[in-house]
Amino acid sequence: MNNRIFQRVPMRLRTLIGHGLLSFTLILSGAAMANPDDTTGAEANGTDVFEQHGLSPDLPKMGLNSLSTSEHIVEQVTRRLTTEKGVQESQVFLVQTTDTKGNIDLRIKYDPSQIDKHEDLIGRIESLTRSQYRLKQYAENYDKSSLFIDDHGNGNLSISFNYSKYGLPQDIAYFRFIRANIEVVNGEVQTMTLSNTSPFQLEGYQVDDYRQTLTFTTLSNGRVLIKSKHLEVTGSEKGKPVTLVMDITPIAVYDDQLGSVVLDEFLLAQVSDPRIREAQVKVNSVFPLMGDMVRRKGIDIPLPFGVSMAYRNQSMDVGFNDFNIMGANLNRFFDPSTSFGEVSAESFTLRGDVNILPFWNVYGLVGKVKVDANVDAQYTGAMEDVFEEKLGAIGGRLACNAVAGMGLDVCSPTRVQVPLHLNYSVVGIGTTLSVGYKQFFASVNGTFSKTKLEGSDNWGDGIVTVQPMVGYQFADARAQVFVGAEYQGLDSRMTGNLGYVDALGRDFTYDVGVELENWAYLIGFNKQFGKHYNLTGMYIAGDTRDSFTLNLGYRF
Secondary structure, three states: OHHHHHHOOOHHHHHHOOOOOOOOOOEOOOOOOOOOOOOEOEEOOOOOHHHHOOOOOOHHHHHHOHHHHOOOEEEEEEEEEEEOOEEEEEEEEEEEEEOOOOOEEEEEEEOHHHOOOOOOHHHHHHHHHHHHHHHOOOOOOEEEEEEEEEEEEOOEEEEEEEEOOOOOOHHHHHHHHEEEEEEEEOOEEEEEEEEEOOOEEEOOEEEEEEEEEEEEEEOOOOOEEEEEEEEEEEEEEOOEEEEEEEEEEEEEEEEOOOEEEEOOHHHHHHHOOOOOEEEEEOOOOOOOOOHHHHHOOOOEOOOOEEEEEEEEEEEEEEEEEEEEEOOEEOOOOEEEEEEEEEEEEEEEEEEEEEEEEOOEEEEEEEEEEEEEEEEEEEEOOOHHHHHHHHHHHHHHHHHHHHHHHOOOOOOOOEEEEEEEEEEEEEEEEEEEEEEEEOOEEEEEEEEEEEEEEOOOOOEOOOEEEEEEEEEEEEOOOOEEEEEEEEEEOOOOEEEEEEEEEOOOOEEEEEEEEEEOOOEEEEEEEEEEEOOOEEEEEEEEEOOOEEEEEEEEEEEO
16 A cells, blocks of 8 residues: 555837837845854854754755655645634645656645635645745755854754745745744754744735744654644734644655655555545646756746736937938938937837746737827928029029918928827847846847838838846845846838828838937836736936836736
8 A cells, every 4th residue: 555655646110119128037046155163052154064963954945845855755734724704624635756757746635525615725735735846946945144053962952044035936935034943852853943034925915923843753764754744824814814724744755765654554544545536736847948957956937937018108319311202312402410300109018928948038029109200300491492493593583482472482491390190010029048146137138029000011120129237136025126228229221111192192202311329228127026926117218219118027
């Protein structure tokens, strides 16, 4: 029976638009080392400190996750949730097996009569188990600089430490508020107590008091196992009091030397009952590739998939150096050096992305762009010269007067206002590369996009936008600030076709030389809310443009 349980078990006007979607930054975390000269009664050197005292180096990992006890383990989980609506009590079994490649098969076994019908306990257990599996990757993810050892003599020790606040992913980052205390008697670990140093948010709950107590047992070969885990949490949900009590009891484990070790025969008989139901928990994700390898090094990576929506408003001052309309050069009639354009572009885009590798994200986007522009051109009055060339000095003067009498003075210099109101569709693809160390990070984001004028069948040429940036993460607040630059691949000429014009009998085309600055500075922030949502804001300013972007994203 014991073995069986484990076996089963625009057109160029689009250049006025920058999508400005923030890259997903990857924070590479590492813990600081304590002063090696301080040991007893002070901060101790974290390097192999547990082995130095004859203790299992897996103790910090066991505090994070009881599934770390063994690659093959069976546990019972009982849960009692008390709210103003009453008490909900349920019981399930967790069966974990691991193949030779390190792939974990994790299953929930349960008797439907032992699950409260008013809650989706299986769903909650699945969510909890996924988090517990992720915690399993963080064997060394405690803050060694916080390690404190009080040696009472005769093999009696008190050891305390904090879990690292940098390396934990958002969905299990509540452990950064937890301090562990270990009691060792006669050289053997007896208990570990985990308690919170401050209130924190977890899965929609406000946790005021968190206390988890682990007791241990030692096998005949000296291997230390968790004997029991008792958790008590008090807090609130939407301002109403909540109390959670959970007990986790290991039932059986597999040891390389001793084989299957049964810790509780009675519970093992229950979980082996063929009438018991089973649900499989998917704990591995294909993306990002090499994600588990990176997590085992204590590196925080975002959830693999994301969707986001972004709004951007950009204003731009455009200088001119050449006017060519419908094949005719108009520099004689409009002075490019004293003409300018004021352009405002609003864009709304939707984006989907996936992390292919922990440091490499790719995405696609679609959206709409609204462009309002006003071209203020200096008309030179050169038609007087044209009339004189064709009709002579007197004839030219008469022609100017005749046209002026019709309400159109074409022979006098003046300013001409040309308003434009255009709507575009936009599509694009992009990629982000990120790297970091502890709370510092750097990333570069690149987008290639095209636009199409509404009513037109032609897509314009593509434009490249690149955003290199560096930043700093506030780990406790799960927020980042960053600075950098934005490159918009703006051409020195704006060319396009506004479509067929009946009065002209042909398409209205333009080829205008512009003076623009491709680079601008940027500053921004990113704030995570829970484990799924994030809000990003950026402000970009340069010699010829400024803009702001807001991006709301959801990761899963």
